[in-house]
Amino acid sequence: MLLDDLTSxxxxxxxxxxxxxxxxxxxxDDLATAWVAARARPEARVALDLGCGIGSxxxxxxxxxxxxxxxxxxxxxxxxxxxxxxxxxxxASARVTVALGDLREVxxxxxxxxxxxxxxxxxxxxxxxxxxxxxPQRAAARIELRGGVEDYLLxxxxxLAPDGRAVVCADGRFPARVLRGAAAAGLAPLQRVDVFPRIxxxxxxxAVWTCAPLxxxxxxxxxxxxxxxxxxxxxxxxxxxEMRRFxxxxxx
Numbered sequence: 001m002l003l004d005d006l007t008s009x010x011x012x013x014x015x016x017x018x019x020x021x022x023x024x025x026x027x028x029d030d031l032a033t034a035w036v037a038a039r040a041r042p043e044a045r046v047a048l049d050l051g052c053g054i055g056s057x058x059x060x061x062x063x064x065x066x067x068x069x070x071x072x073x074x075x076x077x078x079x080x081x082x083x084x085x086x087x088x089x090x091x092a093s094a095r096v097t098v099a100l101g102d103l104r105e106v107x108x109x110x111x112x113x114x115x116x117x118x119x120x121x122x123x124x125x126x127x128x129x130x131x132x133x134x135x136p137q138r139a140a141a142r143i144e145l146r147g148g149v150e151d152y153l154l155x156x157x158x159x160l161a162p163d164g165r166a167v168v169c170a171d172g173r174f175p176a177r178v179l180r181g182a183a184a185a186g187l188a189p190l191q192r193v194d195v196f197p198r199i200x201x202x203x204x205x206x207a208v209w210t211c212a213p214l215x216x217x218x219x220x221x222x223x224x225x226x227x228x229x230x231x232x233x234x235x236x237x238x239x240x241x242e243m244r245r246f247x248x249x250x251x252x
Contacts, residue, residue, distance in 0.1 A: 013248025
């Protein structure tokens with residue numbers, strides 16, 4: 001395993017994240033998804049992160065929701081090994097568990113208690129639409145080698161409690177994929193948060209969607225929110241600073 005060149009970076013006020021210097025690393029996708037998810041179900045007692053990678057969203061949720069029992073699923077051995085190590089080194093092993101396996105197969109109702117909160121940060125690019133990185137960890141984080149947002153939504157629907165919430169991020173330019181995927185999984189989108197990297201950006205870098213079981217939702221418009229991470233001077237915006245404060249990070 002390529003675990004010889006690691007950095008240790010602040011994830012929350014108390015948790016740090018070991019990540020490969022030249023591998024897949026913690027990103028805005030993870031921060032935005034965890035921020036939306038923890039606010040969507042702050043009282044969650046059972047949380048599951050699909051395709052948890054090295055454990056970034058999983059551990060942010062565990063830190064912010066200290067009463068929750070948290071689970072993660074990861075298919076890639078390199079990332080799985082790092083996720084396990086990150087859980088252990090942050091002293092979270094008593095209530096955070098990571099399973100090795102494909103989320104399309106492992107996320108079954110009989111494998112987990114009903115989940116109040118399910119999160120996912122799937123890759124955005126279908127196979128064949130972009131060059132595949134020679135680094136397997138980076139390739140899997142970018143290219144849909146084991147499915148895309150539709151598969152994450154379907155997996156979430158299998159384990160979600162009747163009043164639970166599924167929070168996933170997706171390419172902000174293609175909302176139709178999420179709408180179709182949610183409908184096929186029996187989920188209803190409640191909220192869409194479009195995340196723009198800069199105030200002058202034309203398209204959102206990503207969108208974070210919050211969905212609920214269709215049976216628990218009365219029809220109505222999807223709540224839409226637009227947030228910008230950097231202002232016209234390139235400085236962190238107010239919402240960007242709030243995201244960091246939400247996880248106890250000092251503002252730098």
